Amino acid sequence: MELIHSLSDDIKELLNPSSTEDARLVQKGLMLYRQGMVHQLHINEYLATAVVQDVTPCKVELDLNFLGLSECSCPAEDLCRHKIAVFFAAFSTVGSVTKWLEEWREPMMEKKSLTSLGIQKAKDLIKANGVLKPDYEGWVRSFEDSFDTLVQTKKTMSPFVVADLFEIYERRLSASAPLEQEWRMLYELIATVVSFRKLAVLSEQAGHTEDMVKRSYLHLFHQMIDDVEDLVAKIGVQSLPFDFDAFILKLKDDTFTLLTCVSGLEQERISFYRLLWSGLFRNKTWRAEETEKIRLGLKDLREGENPVPLLIASIHLHYLQGDDESALNLLRQIEDDIATPFMLHWIDQLTQLKAWKRVGTMIELFLQKIRGYLDELRSYHSCTGFTREALKTIAPYCVETNRTDLFERALLQTLPYSFADYEYMLFERGHYERWGELQAFVGLNYADLPSSKVKIVEKEQPEVLLGILHQTVQAEIDQKNRPSYKLAVRHLKKLRTLYKKMKRQDDWHYFLNTLLDRTKRLRAFHEECQRGKLIEG
Template sequence: MESIELKSLSGEVRELLHPHDAEDARLVQKGLMLYRQGMVGPISIGEDSVTATVQDVTPVKVRLDLTFLSMSECSCPNEGLCRHQMAVFFTAYAKIGSVAEWVEEWREPMKEKKAFTSWGMQTAKDLIKANGVLKPEYSRWVHSFEVSFDTLLATKKYTSPFIITELFQIYERRIHASAPVEQEWRLLYEMVGIVISFKKLAVLSEQSGHTEDMVRRAYLHLFHNMMDDAEDLVQKIGIQSLPFDFDEFILNLKDDAFELLTAVKGLELERVYLYRLLWTHLFKKKPWREEEIRKINERLKELHDWENPLPLLIAEIHLNILLGDDEPALKLVGRIEDDVITPYLIHWIDFLSHQKAWKRVAPLIDLFLQKIKGYLEELGGYHPCSSFTKTALKAIAPYCAENGRMDLFERALVQTLPYSFADYEYLLFERGQFDRWSELQAYVGLNYYDLPKERVKMIEKEKPEVLLGMLHQLAQREIEQKNRQSYKLAVRHLKKLRTLYKKMKRPDDWDYFFTTLLDKTKRLRAFHEECKRSKLIEGALDGAH
């Protein structure tokens, strides 16, 4: 059992640390040094943890969690995995295997990367010599891209995902070197290259068994770079006069672009992004778009259980919106689960808002606001939810401003609480809706003393009664704790209350409230003592006289 747990931990450490990352390499080196210098005291290996003391500059206590590495602890001030935890890991691993071999295997991808970079550069030179500059011929372009990709990246000599970036960049340099000389053909050549390369890389990723997390850490940026390049290219292609025989190339590219929807299971957002971009800016003819919808529906009928229908459905919605057929688009949107469709809706809201098609964008925003709460609940995590909320509010703001629909914007703010707190708080304060502003503070758990001082001063001047409710609640909450420290806090709140009542010229209300409070709490001697100590009780009596 001990061996199985330690092997599992070993795999997790190997996955977490990257040999090509300078900080990770230093961390492993420092942990190794502490281990080899014998700085790790006797270790205790339990069912779910390894504990030990490490003698560094000062002794530190380490606990490695065998189930969740991220739950491991060290008494040193560093956050996350530290050199002491690495030293304890090596000490524990030495009981089941060779630490030297573990480190060597961990470093292997780095050696592999260097070796393959050198090999890739030479291979790319050979390919350039063989192909030279390619004349405008679609099938020859595609064949050249595929052969170059397979030669450079689809080799079985390596397995590490961290080598892909190096080889892909060599591959890109190689295809750029064979681009046609004429500007208009070179732009189209590069666009075809992006679509083919995107598909090839996505398929390679799936066939190599690279997990979503591995792709994200090792080479997801390659897909995002291609998306950015494609966006630049469609703009450039759109403003130049196109040769007459461009249409044949566009028709072929259109067929290849369809495969973006079905080539693999993962990378949904990236595949859909590139597909939508092409159909929005390059494939503009109405008959093409109508034919593509028919093609999508045929493909949906043939779909296997293991295939993901979402990219096809998103494509159909997009094409309908491009054709101005909003009704079938909205019906499809309504059929897809909130947590799946919501992020895609922002694109169409932005698209129609940019065209100032306000009547068309309104139903989309309405659907979006119905679905966003469910999406945020599924998304989880404060930072992702906060980031998405900012994007959502930015998307609907033009429609709300242009059409005087601040009620809709406020509905969005309410739907996205607590992530929209800063925007909603600002809106209510600027409108002078201090009662609702106060309720919002209570909703997110802020009390009187958490509020910005300049806000408090303004409200004390404009509408001090708003603050009374907050202070009354605070005082009551502290009294209910029934301990000396909470009574001291309660008295602090009560003194502030008395000041506010005097400012509002309502001393009788204060006296009535405080006398009633003293009567209700007459058994709480310690509370009454705190009131006397702070002279609250004398103040009440003076007021009564």
């Protein structure tokens, strides 16, 4: 059955054979299955159901389409031994469980053999080749041959072994690095560029999904980005030998392939590219030529090919050349959910240069686009994290230019994810009325408000609390149960106190009479009002 095989692949990707916890989970599920503890197995088109006899019987529903929607009556929240046992029982109807286990455990066995192999290979390489002399084409050819020999020897590549293989590969490169410090840094820089490209291509050719890469070896790309940043900074402050020029020129040309070598790893490829062009390739003529090269590359893109890396690279080069108008025009043409995350980099870079006029223009466009990005991002956690980063990035400009209005607009644009920052700012500035409106906007209950702030607002501007209390009372009444009615009465008493303090007893009586008339069918609520002595019995 096709869906069972698909589920099998999902479980192989989810569970890491090198993880003690995952291995124990599979072993427990296997034991239940082999001991015949899976009963009443029934498989239909989309679901496998069974009862697993454990300490207590557990009912399992295994969703063959979406593993995450599977259910088990045991307390475990995620994948449990009972689901694994039912999976093995279901898989046994279409294939060999023993063979499945061998395939799943293969990456772990590969790791053990490859680690010892890698140590030996590194030693052999030192003996055989020694240190490589300065030769750009020779270096690149050596990097690519080493990568292909060690990493691309197998027909199939499990994502779990990539990091170990790459570590061995890096040791082999380090063994042949030049001894002179200047040449060694250049060697490492070129090696990192080639390695980044080769690993990206391997990832795509092996069919590794975004999630597989993230869980298994995305950290390798991030580490290479950090390494390049350090190398570019070191090389940039040194007086370079004249012989470096030809190497840098060839590296510049090869760097373009980062934009087109694969379709995935968009953020990482663009970050890598921008680092090199910001810190190393500073020649104005080079930047102008690269801009034209990208323009032609965009023109020659085939249908279905991803234009974003080329577009972002073009925008970056326009900024490096001071052509903000062209950069902004390109940004306006890109969808909000694509352009927005990249804009923080330029805001930060221009802020470091104290180019405040340029920063302001970029922030204005950023605030026009951020809402569209957050709406597409959807995950509350991700939206909150991005909002926090965005506010931190634009804050220096707002402080330097005294643009508190711009910062407040950013807070408004990013609600509710900016609630904590906005609430703090309004309260600290004594804008209690707007503070109260913000609480009402996000739907906070009166009881959820910090008591220390409520005391201050009640003393300084008590009318601010009226709206929140009215909203809270209505929300409690709408629950239509006795405990909520009791809470509503408690809040009504607070309302009565505030109205009295403000000498607005007539408004209180009018509101209460209207409320009682509107809720005359809610006998239990009226009883609680009588019990709380809001009305006569």
